[in-house]
Amino acid sequence: xxxRMLPPFLLAVAAVLASGAAHANAPIDWGMGMQPAxxxxxxxxxxxxxxxxWVTGIICLIVLALLAYACVRFRASANPxxxxxxxxTLIEVVWTAVPVLVLxxxxxxxxxxxYFMDKATNPEMTIKATGHQWYWSYEYPDNGNFYFDAYMIxxxxxxxxxxxxxxxxxxxxxxxxxDIRILVTAGDVLHxxxxxxxxxxxxxxxxxxxxxxIRAEEPGVYYGQCSELCGQLHGFMPITIEAKTREExxxxxxxxxxxxxxxxxxxxxxxxxxxxxxxx
Numbered sequence: 001x002x003x004r005m006l007p008p009f010l011l012a013v014a015a016v017l018a019s020g021a022a023h024a025n026a027p028i029d030w031g032m033g034m035q036p037a038x039x040x041x042x043x044x045x046x047x048x049x050x051x052x053x054w055v056t057g058i059i060c061l062i063v064l065a066l067l068a069y070a071c072v073r074f075r076a077s078a079n080p081x082x083x084x085x086x087x088x089t090l091i092e093v094v095w096t097a098v099p100v101l102v103l104x105x106x107x108x109x110x111x112x113x114x115y116f117m118d119k120a121t122n123p124e125m126t127i128k129a130t131g132h133q134w135y136w137s138y139e140y141p142d143n144g145n146f147y148f149d150a151y152m153i154x155x156x157x158x159x160x161x162x163x164x165x166x167x168x169x170x171x172x173x174x175x176x177x178x179d180i181r182i183l184v185t186a187g188d189v190l191h192x193x194x195x196x197x198x199x200x201x202x203x204x205x206x207x208x209x210x211x212x213x214i215r216a217e218e219p220g221v222y223y224g225q226c227s228e229l230c231g232q233l234h235g236f237m238p239i240t241i242e243a244k245t246r247e248e249x250x251x252x253x254x255x256x257x258x259x260x261x262x263x264x265x266x267x268x269x270x271x272x273x274x275x276x277x278x279x280x
Contacts, residue, residue: 025220025223026163026166026197026222026223027223034196035197036197037199038198038217039198039214039217041200042197042198042199043199045117055105117199117212119181119212119213121179123180123213125142125175125178126142126180126182126183127180127181127182128141128147128183128185128209129183129184129204130185130187130204131184131186131188131191131193131204132186132187133189133230134230134234134237135150135151135152136149136150136193136239137187140256143256143257146256146260150172151168151169151170152168152236152238166223166225171241171242172242173242173249174216174244175244175250176216176220177246178215178216180213180214181211181212182202182213183211184203184210184212185206185207185208186204186205189206189230189231190206190228192204192226192228193212193226194225195222197222198214198215200212200213200214201227214241216243219245219248221240221243223241224240224241225237226238226239
């Protein structure tokens with residue numbers, strides 16, 4: 001059958017799948033479900049989500065079966081004289097004990113995941129992210145102690161293949177397969193450093209440093225955004241991470257240390273100089 005004769009619905013599905021293949025680590029039009037896991041934290045989050053889906057699905061089926069049974073077994077035509085019973089010890093014990101067991105089943109992997117997400121046990125490097133209205137600043141204390149600002153690329157400057165509202169002029173470059181500690185803070189108001197494909201969403205609070213961690217299993221480009229309502233341009237401060245091989249990262253870090261040499265006496269935690277993001 002010629003391509004032009006395909007039903008519109010199938011054409012739409014094909015377009016979605018094609019866009020998803022091109023940008024698997026970013027939101028896609030009409031996308032359903034979560035982004036593919038790019039690191040161990042997100043992989044464990046997806047596994048826990050699937051466990052909860054099975055648990056809730058089974059509970060819904062059991063409740064539906066009990067409702068259907070009650071409707072048929074205790075309908076008015078079959079029970080013209082209803083029972084006056086008000087207590088049943090066994091049933092009351094069961095409907096108390098079973099939910100407790102379900103909560104225990106859910107709590108054990110939940111607590112394990114929370115501790116796993118909290119911070120890296122032995123991070124190999126540290127990056128500090130500071131939120132501003134409305135852009136991010138990044139500091140690399142382990143790789144030359146340089147810093148740079150990352151602004152969203154406006155629509156008029158986007159290059160072919162770049163994603164609207166998700167591309168930045170300076171990307172956060174990391175080595176793939178490396179445990180990286182991310183220190184998150186803010187210089188003005190509340191922000192939130194979020195990278196969905198890596199299972200990270202950490203509040204950036206002025207005067208406080210929060211910690212999280214990431215590991216990109218494979219080289220590639222990953223997209224996130226500020227996830228806190230931080231002002232009128234909240235939707236215009238994206239996060240773009242580019243994971244490279246260790247050799248490529250070392251070469252980039254050496255070049256970046258020269259390009260973004262840290263000014264003497266500048267304190268990133270205190271916030272970068274006031275600046276206006278590019279007009280969109």
